Amino acid sequence: MTERPELRLEFQGWFMCRLATDPDPTDEPRGVSGATFALAGEPDLDRVIVLNDPPPGTVRSHAPEIGVRVTRASVNGVTRLPGMVGSRVDLLGRPRFENRNFVLTTAGQEPIVPFHLRISGGDLSLERAMVMSPEAPDASPHDLPQPLLERFGARVFRVDAPLVASGTGINAPLHNRLVRREALVIERDAPHTTPVQRAALAKRVRELDIAIADPADERLANMTAVEEFDFPLTSPPIVRGDPPDDLRVDTEAPWRVTFWMGGWDPDVLCGFLRGTLSTPVH
Template identity: 35%
Template sequence: MPVELDFGGWFQLRLATDPDPHDEPRGVSGFTWAYPGEPDFDRTVRFQPAGAYPRVACDPEIRIGVSVTEVRVDGEVAAGHPLTGAAVNLADEPKFEGRNGIVAEAGFEPIVPFRLLFRRDGRWFGRSYADRYEFPYADLRGKGIDFSDEAKADVAKATGIADLGLLWQERQRRLAEVVAATEDEALAEACRCRIDFMRENDYLVGDYGLRSFYAMDLRGPVEGLDLVPELSRADAERPWPIRFWMGGWDFDSLCGFVQGTLTAGPGPAPGQD
């Protein structure tokens, strides 16, 4: 029987933006910079706080962490299922491999590698896209970008942030308080840089409502199959479709929102997809 896992939450992605080279470590001429006291960019997509660098004054609205929001077994909501609330992770330091349009344009970048894991009882259950990846990763590319009013409404509902511009104004106030209170000059300078950035580039909040869609079948190795009793060994031989969007991008926090569904086991009957 199919097990559908809905998931969602904030992820972080620290990387330079065009026209900087895709592997620029600090940011020079794009819209993202590593400020004083911050580590270099590593381009890693992080679904969990481990290894991330949360910037001050972004909490509580934005907290890095993706989790399972609902589990359905054979189409029925499985209240109290052990995977409900489970942490979701993208393992092996995956990166956006757009490479300044050489591989894919902005919003269509493939995420490589793609190994999705769900934490349960201290162990991980999940699956990889494949056991090997072939450049230029065509199947892993984004399938489309939605910037409609419906997309904006869905992003606002998912994130709980209806107006990023207002949030940026509030964040600037918090950062000014940090500057006034701290004796750490590197932190103070980073806060001042961020305040200036948000004031001078407030039009970037317009990107907050867009969604990039991804869809693929996971066919690689399955891990921790015994942790999900509804699944059989035969289910590990079938492809598992995953559909998700990434949006709600905040150029200051370097965070975005992801929401989607993984279907493990037999797929839906014809006409129900």
């Protein structure tokens, strides 16, 4: 039986998500008792997963460059569409992790709602969304059964330091925290630092002190953890561009997205994402 041709778009990069963490409630706007906080001078936490173009006033010093891009396009293992490399990968509709303090799913198995993926630029632009319940496509996560949420949520939450390091380049998280703390202290104590900036930097230093004192604390442990996702995209797709005749995207069959998110850095509210969009082609 001949294998059906499949276009695979591989992508990766840093994302931002400014969210409160347990035991703070999910909608806590500033952060009180968890491990993440909106600092002095910053807007409220909004939980939105941002893959490109973070809002003004949200990028902290020493944060990685936010941006998820296509790194390779191939068909059945053969590199194709080189113009797709560097294309933007975006999630539309202000997506959020929907766990709600264990109300909807267990930790690390929450879905991302909405999940509306768009890859744009180069030879082709593709757009399609996850539909958890075809009978009620606009239903709130609160109205859907937990097994359905988990089917489209993360399959597993696990520690995988080598995998995370292959993306982030951070091979020694504790050393990274020590270096970051030293840089923040210098920044905090600089004569040009404003009082508001000094208050924000002092808070970051205090949080790093907690991580350094206890390597098992989530502020450090989550830097080597990943959530893995794998589910179909079945909404009506949008395809733009002029690919070669032998790469006509199948708009009837489901597409599939597989990715992991991890390497969470609570100091800058950023993590790493790597994945693949697979689409059958005629």
